[in-house]
Structure formats: structure tokens, C-alpha cells
Amino acid sequence: MYVSVPEPGPDSGPVTLDRRDGPHGEVVLRRRGAELEIIANGCFLMDTSDGRSERLLIDAALAALPDARRAGHPSVLVGGLGVGFSLAHAAADPRWGRIVVVEREEAVIDWHRTGPLARISGAALADPRTEILHADLVAYVRTATDSYDALCLDIDNGPDWTVTEDNTGLYTPSGLAACRERLNPGGVLAIWSAQPSAAFGEALRNAGFGGVTAEEIPVARGVPDVVHLAVRTA
Structure with missing residues (x-):
């Protein structure tokens, strides 16, 4: 279980709140100043300092749906x-219906249900539209029978920079x-990436998707975050 520690000052170094070993390696929850961050196998994944591109992932997928489906x-x-x-962000928008989250790390689910990340997700987890599945996403999309209007995927730092x-x-x-196959006709695939990838756009087209685009979010340093979008046209 995570460690409860006093709130550090804004200039303090990182404090480890929880560290767990699982079937996919080590995951760590840290507090750095006022922010929380997740580290997987020594690789920084994300923190609570911004969130613009994660919200864009949801908004761009909804905007790309046909009007009738969106309504x-x-x-x-x-x-x-x-x-x-x-x-x-999805749960805060009444236009969404069923909201299913697939997460393979039990620790991450715990940090939201009973830990420090509940301050971000608590209301969404209590929303009757929300369902959390403890499963590996890669296996889930290959074996599930459910279909969706949108897939909003953010499990890596991008198609060229995977966590495992x-x-x-x-x-x-x-x-x-x-x-x-997990998308209904007209459904939208949205994939988050920490950097642009022209090759991945071509891979989406080769996989039979249409409407392939990429939306960028500038960051303070380095290349912009990107949301890759593609539509199941038939």
C-alpha cells in the first residue's frame, strides 16, 4: 500500500509513495512538489502537471465521430x-455513454481507488457510466467481443517508444x-504519443483506416505531444 507523507515544498525532490513489482516490471508512484508522477521500469510515463494532451485524446475522438453517433x-x-x-475528462462530458477503462497494472488502479490519485478520478470512478477492467490492453483488443464508438489509447510514450x-x-x-475490429463502423481510434510519427500515420492507412490525421499540443521543451486519429470507414 502506498505511503502517506506530508505535502513537500514546491522545490523538494521526488518522494516515493509506492513501489511495486508486477508481471510487467516495476511501477512507482512519486510525489514531486505538488505533482504526482508514474514511473514504469525506470521510464517516466506521465504526471499531474498538465493533462492538456490527455484531454485532447478524448475531445478529438468525440469531435471526429459522425454527428448522429456523437448525439x-x-x-x-x-x-x-x-x-x-x-x-x-470523459466522465465530465455528459455526451459520452458507456466509459470503459482497461488498465493492466493493479497498482495504478489502487492509486485511483484508495490512493492519492483519487483526487483526480474519484468523481469519474463513482459515475455509473464508468467501468474499470484490470486487463492487458493488447490482449483485450484481440480477444474482446465488445465494440465501441471510440478507442482512446494511451499506454506508451507512443508507437515508437513503448513501455514494455x-x-x-x-x-x-x-x-x-x-x-x-473493436470499433463500430464510423468509430474513431485515437492514440496518444509523446512525439510525431509520420510512419505510424502510414501504418494506420495500411490497416484500412480512413481520415488519418494528427493533432499536436506544444510542450514547454522538446517536440509536441501528438494525438493520432483514424476512422473505421466500413
Whole structure:
């Protein structure tokens, strides 16, 4: 269980709140100043300092849906719970219907249900539209029978920078085909990335998606965050 520590000052170094070993390696929850951050296998994943691109992931997917589908309380699968920005943003929008979150790390789910990240996701977890599935997303999209109007996926730092090697299967032709099968006709696939990838846009087209675009969010340093969008046209 996570460690409760006093709130540090804004200039204090990172404080580890929880560290767990699981089937996919080590995951760590840290507090740095007023912010919380998640580290997986030594790789920084995300923190609570911004969240604009995680919210864009949800908004861009909704905007890309056909008008009739958007007006009918579309369903959304959120791949990766993270620090909770995407889930909280989806649940705050009454236009969404069913909201399913797939998260493979039990620790991350615990940090939201009973830990410090509940301050971001608490209201969303209590929303009757929300369902949390403790499962591996790559396996889920290949084996599930449910279909959705939108898949909003954020499990890596992008298709070219995965957290674990087995996640690469999501971005292969067969993985993208599985994502396409989880979408209703006209449904939208949205994938978050920490950097642009022209090659991935081409991979989406080769997998039979239409309407392939990318929306960028500038960051303080380095290349912009990106949301890759693609539509199941048939």
C-alpha cells in the first residue's frame, strides 16, 4: 500500500509513495512538489502537471465521430488509466455513454481507488457510466467481443517508444486490425504519443483506416505531444 507523507515544498525532490513489482516490471508512484508522477521500469510515463494532451485524446475522438453517433451517447474505451486525466475528462462530458477503462497494472488502479490519485478520478470512478477492467490492453483488443464508438489509447510514450516490449504488438498490422475490429463502423481510434510519427500515420492507412490525421499540443521543451486519429470507414 502506498505511503502517506506530508505535502513537500514546491522545490523538494521526488518522494516515493509506492513501489511495486508486477508481471510487467516495476511501477512507482512519486510525489514531486505538488505533482504526482508514474514511473514504469525506470521510464517516466506521465504526471499531474498538465493533462492538456490527455484531454485532447478524448475531445478529438468525440469531435471526429459522425454527428448522429456523437448525439447518441457514444461508448468509449480508454486504454490506460494513467494519472486519470482522460477518464476524468470523459466522465465530465455528459455526451459520452458507456466509459470503459482497461488498465493492466493493479497498482495504478489502487492509486485511483484508495490512493492519492483519487483526487483526480474519484468523481469519474463513482459515475455509473464508468467501468474499470484490470486487463492487458493488447490482449483485450484481440480477444474482446465488445465494440465501441471510440478507442482512446494511451499506454506508451507512443508507437515508437513503448513501455514494455510486448506493447509493440498494438502498433503492428495485426494489432491495428484488432483495434479496427473493436470499433463500430464510423468509430474513431485515437492514440496518444509523446512525439510525431509520420510512419505510424502510414501504418494506420495500411490497416484500412480512413481520415488519418494528427493533432499536436506544444510542450514547454522538446517536440509536441501528438494525438493520432483514424476512422473505421466500413
